[in-house]
Amino acid sequence: MAAHNVIKGSLNGAGKRFALVAGRFNEYIVDSLVNGARNTLEQHGVAPDDIFLVQVPGCFELPLAARMVAQSNPDLSGIVALGAVIRGATPHFDYVAGECASGIRQVSMELNLPVGFGVLTTETIEQAIERAGTKAGNKGADVALTVLEMANLSDALKAGN
Numbered sequence: 001m002a003a004h005n006v007i008k009g010s011l012n013g014a015g016k017r018f019a020l021v022a023g024r025f026n027e028y029i030v031d032s033l034v035n036g037a038r039n040t041l042e043q044h045g046v047a048p049d050d051i052f053l054v055q056v057p058g059c060f061e062l063p064l065a066a067r068m069v070a071q072s073n074p075d076l077s078g079i080v081a082l083g084a085v086i087r088g089a090t091p092h093f094d095y096v097a098g099e100c101a102s103g104i105r106q107v108s109m110e111l112n113l114p115v116g117f118g119v120l121t122t123e124t125i126e127q128a129i130e131r132a133g134t135k136a137g138n139k140g141a142d143v144a145l146t147v148l149e150m151a152n153l154s155d156a157l158k159a160g161n
Contacts, residue, residue, distance in 0.1 A: 009153030032141030063103025
């Protein structure tokens with residue numbers, strides 16, 4: 001059965017502008033996520049000059065930085081939030097990961113802007129490495145595609161298509 005009147009976002013990045021907001025903590029992991037996101041956006045037509053990187057100390061700071069970036073760049077199509085929180089021997093992981101996820105969702109909803117959650121939350125450094133470009137792919141690239149699709153969906157809905 002064919003679907004009629006389906007509205008969905010494309011993966012065409014021409015003319016779009018994106019921010020990558022990345023935590024510096026676990027930088028050797030996050031750099032791979034940033035590169036994956038940047039390369040993916042460029043492969044889908046986003047001009048290199050239309051992608052900019054904002055770095056913050058860690059994942060807890062990502063929501064505020066995403067909000068500040070969005071508010072100071074009204075022509076932004078979306079934001080890709082990137083970071084890595086690796087579980088340790090204390091409950092610190094739970095607080096940082098949970099508040100980061102909640103904050104990113106809140107920014108996206110309040111500003112009506114696609115903000116992708118590209119924060120790895122893993123038990124071990126090995127799991128993080130796997131998700132930053134080895135066995136399990138690159139989650140930065142995956143989230144960049146999601147934000148691109150949502151940016152195009154937003155445009156389609158605003159146009160009444």
